[in-house]
Amino acid sequence: MALIDKLKTLLQLKLKYAASAGIATAVDYGIFFSLKNLLHYSATYAQPPAYAAGVIVNFLLQKRFVFELKRSAWSAFGLALVVSMGGLLLSTAIIYLLDNYIPFFQQQTLLAKLLTSGIVFFYNFYLKRLVFEGKFI
Numbered sequence: 001m002a003l004i005d006k007l008k009t010l011l012q013l014k015l016k017y018a019a020s021a022g023i024a025t026a027v028d029y030g031i032f033f034s035l036k037n038l039l040h041y042s043a044t045y046a047q048p049p050a051y052a053a054g055v056i057v058n059f060l061l062q063k064r065f066v067f068e069l070k071r072s073a074w075s076a077f078g079l080a081l082v083v084s085m086g087g088l089l090l091s092t093a094i095i096y097l098l099d100n101y102i103p104f105f106q107q108q109t110l111l112a113k114l115l116t117s118g119i120v121f122f123y124n125f126y127l128k129r130l131v132f133e134g135k136f137i
Contacts, residue, residue: 020066021124024054028050029050031054035049043113044096048088052088055084067133090119
């Protein structure tokens with residue numbers, strides 16, 4: 001396969017991943033801001049349950065529409081869960097640092113959440129591709 005074809009395939013895969021991630025992110029954000037604004041959780045405490053809900057939605061969408069499953073669904077789910085736990089730790093640490101050490105982000109929670117999501121998107125894409133398809137790039 002020519003390099004251009006490989007890049008085109010990777011771009012198409014990233015677009016599908018972005019669509020599934022967008023839906024999962026909407027679930028994550030909905031829960032995050034509900035916990036933060038309606039139940040008055042701190043951003044640090046709202047992050048884990050919101051992220052966990054997004055993880056489950058994202059796995060189901062990725063399994064169905066994005067990646068070609070090269071192992072059992074339970075095995076892929078277990079490995080994806082490990083990757084997602086790393087993403088949860090990474091995202092919670094970023095939210096914690098932004099919310100507690102940078103006053104601008106204390107007032108701009110949406111921007112903190114968007115920045116965090118952008119960073120974790122790439123972490124998740126490449127490691128989940130490895131989990132589902134056995135390919136990193």
